[in-house]
Amino acid sequence: MSSLSPLLRKAALTLLGWSVGLTLAFPILWTALVSFRSEADALGAPAAVLAAPFTLESYAAITAGTRFTAPFVNSVLIAGGATALALLVALPAAWALALFPGPRTKALLMTILGTRMMPAVGVLVPVYLLFRDLGLLDSRAGLIVVVMLTNLPVAIWMLYGHLREIPGEIFEAARMDGAGPGAELRHVIAPLAAPGIAATALLCLILGWNEAFWTLNLSAAKAAPLSAFIAAQASPEGLFHARLCAAAMLASLPVLGLGWIGQRALVRGLTFGAVK
Amino acid sequence: MPPPPASRRTARLMLAPALGMLAGWMLVPLAMTLWFSLQRYTLITSGAQGFAGLENYRYFITDPAFAPSLGNTLALVLGVLALTLPGGLGIALVLAQPFWGRGVVRALVLAPFFIMPSVSALVWKTMLLHPMSGLLAHLARSLGLQPFDFLSQAPLATLIALLAWQWVPFVALILLTALQSLDPAQIEAARLDGAGPAARLRHLILPHLGRAIAVAVLIQTIFLLSTFAEILVTTNGGPGTASTTLTYLVYIQSLLQFDPGTGAAGGILAVLLANAVAIFLMRLIGRALER
């Protein structure tokens, strides 16, 4: 490649890069396209679908009743609630691990990580029975708790990684400068920890929104979030292609947006800091 | 330097809720699974009917679906890895070079990973692969071919393709991140030493990516072992047991056939399998922690 002129090389890379990108994203791009077609047009041959007129009628149709909006609201509540709770519990824990390291800190971190490595299916039976006996099946509260618990190890690890990067001398400088615990928290700790907290929240939101084991197994009509709702559209061959695509787009867009903002956080979070 | 005792006490207090919750979340249900797996127990009669010994394990292992499910699980993991590792490496190498519109291409490449699993599965099933109305069926007919019913003719291979599509952005992103930490001076030194692109890839880039590749393999494996929604939406584990994995078999036994004893026994087996992989991953991560 080094024999190619730089401009030619860049042009070749551009062509290659774009073809890879468009190929990989094609199913999503096609879904987006069909979501803007009428139900009748959506069933045509690809060329006809491409040429058909633009319309928002599928979006209007699915957002009209509560059939789609209810699971959407459930998704927002479950992912949001689970994220808020996970941060609430993880922040003090990560703080303690990062700033007061002891001889058992590493063992604790590895234990926390181990709980995330456990396959969910290994505890499916007892969790299902516990939920049934506690009346938590198909409840948003129950799902918030479960999603929060699956995200907790990720949240602790990510916050720990971020907090550990703050040099300890900064806190000592604040103490020398006369900052009490309250002032230290407000003027030094909070602003320094904020980016890490935001990145962690982002990752928890993505994981919570897309969670598709417990939401599918522990919810029915009432508390079902989008992941369960969409999965339920698989069996009946209704062939409402345009509406299906509109629902798929609305279910994916929030996370596509968050995911794009949080790529770096994602690598760190999902590899538990092993790749930065 | 060790902190004073007072702050150590505070630290313990700050840790307690998180540790308590995680212990409650994993250890208690895991112990219960172990207990159920040794009991005669059904969801319908709701109640244990005595110690069963290893009977549940015997039922689970002698189930005609067990052997295929183990083979399918293995094929699924290996198949996806075989596609995502070279694919992800290639994409990462391209994305590491400057070209026009790289930011947009990055967004396009990453998109499949962020799509909710049930959405991906449904889009593939109805929009792309449907033997009547799917895009590929249209394509086949326009070429004068008979449309191929992917999900019933080649369910496992199709599932592997779908999962590889979902995971290749993850591998690409990890390897790209690792590539960016490679000192450009090393590449320049290698060029001066007369190393061509292939030699640079083999002797410089791949060794540098070693850790990241290992992490990508292990994390994917752990998540792939738990694949659930994609199977539920596309094939339901069928036809027959053609796409039933271990995870899916446990789900069938526990919640569809209302047999918690056998399901729990399968769950324990799944835990053992996942732990065998997790040990390697944890060791890698533990080493990274010490740096």
Place this chain on the structure above:
Amino acid sequence: MAEILLEGLSKRFGTEEVLAPLDLTIAEGSFVVVVGPSGCGKTTLLRLIAGLEEVSSGRVLIDGRDVTHTAAAARGLAMVFQSHALYPHMNVRENIGFPLKMAGRPAPEIAARVQAVASQLGLGDCLARKPCQLSGGERQRVAIGRALVRAPAAFLLDEPLSSLDAELRARMRLELARLHRALRTTMLLVTHDQIEAMTLAEQIVVLNAGRVEQTGAPLALYHAPCNRFVAGFLGSPTMNFIEGPEAERQGAHALGIRPEHLRVTRAQGLWPGRVDVIEALGAESFLHLSSGQGRLVARLDGSADLRPGETVWLTPAPAHLHRFDAAGRALPQRPG
């Protein structure tokens, strides 16, 4: 301005004694430099005085007031950290003003004092910038400014120049000396760099493995080190040490002679030596030689008219010959 008095101050981490009980008086308005190799306990000493570390035994007195168990902020001391420890989310103005804000000073007073300190340190133009937009020297100045603005009783400086490059370090060293002359505030600086110690200190404390080896004025320590450690630690290139029959002949276990006190002649002298390497710096040259007494370094004024491989004669100046016993202690100068 304050006098700092340390009485039997010590520190143990678990069973490990990092700092042996130590007595030290830091006179009001003086500039004291604690120097020693890394891990000698000098930073711990500073942190004990600052109140960032609990003492294991002993007392810290500032102007006669026992502050051993007083909170760090209430001791009236300011510290400049090795990493500078600037608040990354605050701009220069906010960084310098932070101690005053914490002390609850009114905003106009803070603004005025920050302005005064900034112009004193030449930071007037970058008040609105964040630490990440500053050069190493500017960051250093902001860290000093943050200490200066409180008008502290004394400054504690923990390796403040170690993160700077050689040229900047030399410049900041001068600035620190000027600052001390202008303020006459007590300063206690900790460093591993003997040049910093020699140039800045009115009094040097040489610390080694948690113990004070020697205390005194820089040149007093340079010319009359009390043991081999101090003799070897101060001065660059380091003192030549000679053991064996030559030392025994002079009634010592080891002899020490600084490079500038070795006379080099072509004709006759005490010891013959072969020139290995010549480092010519223009104003001075260092000769690295092999001799019957081992490897030696000699300093010459200007450039030397010698070539590597040549054999020369070396003669130590008798008045500057140091003698050490087997334990490394300095023996008294021989009369005559």
